[in-house]
Amino acid sequence: MQKNWTRGKQQKEMSLMTVNLLTSEICCPLCGKSKAKVLSEMDSFGFKVRYYLCQTCGFVFQNFRESAAADPAFYEETYRQLYQATEEPTAKDLRQQRLRAEYQLDLLQKHGVCRLWRALDIGASSGTLMQTIHEAYGAEMIGVEPGNAYRKLAEEKGFKLYPSLEQLRGSETGKFDLVTMMHVLEHLEDPLGTLNEIRTHLLEDRGFLLVEVPNFYAHDSYELAHLSCFTEHTLSEMLKQAGYKIMHMRKHGYPRSETLDLYLTVLARPENEPEENVAIIPERFVALKRSLSTLKRHLLTRIMPGKTWLPLEEKA
Ligand SMILES: [Zn+2]
Known part of the structure; x- marks a missing residue:
């Protein structure tokens, strides 16, 4: 007992030392x-998560290396499970994906995306969005999906998929006139770098980028695999830093909520002549705005539970 306690204490001290060491090196992914x-x-999932x-x-x-430092092997395993969604997709999952895909297609069609020849979906999941876009535009679709079970489902729909962006870039040389990333950006270690990479290597000069992330001012957002929390402001600033011009930003709860703007969906295009060193406009009162939005979510959940959290499954 004593021995275990001492060992636990030592481990805790060691992980605190690691945290202190890493804290001094924390670098903001945006600025x-x-x-x-x-x-x-x-x-979250047995790890101390710190934002x-x-x-x-x-x-x-x-600073996800902190969680990883506590127990690297377990973290790797848990994180991979969360990130790659290795389990079989459920009917609930697939329904949500279908509703989301219809919503995103509507956004593309209403905001000037008239023709598409070749589109890429990063985080393609079961290929529902790929199929929806393919049916609407007749575009050639390519996907990136690290989860084996989901990737297989998308491949069964007849699409070409790669397990990672690196593998895609190693094989595909042509560019895309649309790149979509639904609930992917918040998982990435270097979201700004990835947005830059997409603009410089993957997207046509006159192409479109469609991104959806949880909205920090409505969605809980806190989860081991969510490395970044975006607000309307910081998502816009990151896109500007990466050389994009925003065409349209939608705050909405579809398909989960009628009262809460749980998600941010943005349609952007590469800037014709991206400026170097664009100044970032800082966001103020983030902690206060978060507290107020959390309060609002709790109140609406209590007062209007049916509208605030729509059922995940089809009504019988
Ligand atoms: Zn910063």
Whole structure:
């Protein structure tokens, strides 16, 4: 007992040392500055998850190496399971994907995407969005999906998929006139770098980028695999930093809520002549806005539960 306690204490001290060591090196994924304070701490899938608020630009993010430092092997396994969704997709999942795909197609069609020849879906899941876009535009569709079970489902629909962006870039040389990323950006270690990479290597000059992420001012957002938390402001600033011009930004709860704007969906295009070193406009009062939105979510959940959380399954 004593021995276990001592070992536990030593482990805790060691992980604290690691955390302290890493805290000094924390770098904001949006502005790159190392001036961040802890905003919130919680347990997620057995790990202490800590979110930082950048004191320079207001971006909220995890330094995921901290969680990994506590138990690297277990973290790797848990994170991979969460990120790659290795389990079989459920009927509930597939229904949500179908509703989302219809919504996203509507957004593309209403905001000037008239013709598409070749589109790429990063985080393609079961290929529902690929199929919806293919049916509407007749475009050639390629996907990236790390989860084996989901990738197989998308391949069964007749599409070409790669397990990673690196593998795609190793094999495909042509560019795309649409790149979609639904609930992917918040999982990436370097979201800004990936957006830059998409613009410079994958997207046609006159192409479109469609991105959806959880909205930090409505969605809980806190979860081991969510490395970044986006607001309307910080998502816009990150897209600008990566050389995109925003065509349309939609805050909405579809298909989960009628009262809460749980998601941010944005349609953007590469800037014709992206400027170097665009100044970031900092977001202010992030912690206060988060507290107020959490309060609103709790109130609406209590007052209007039926409209605030729509059923995940079809009504019988
Ligand atoms: Zn920052």
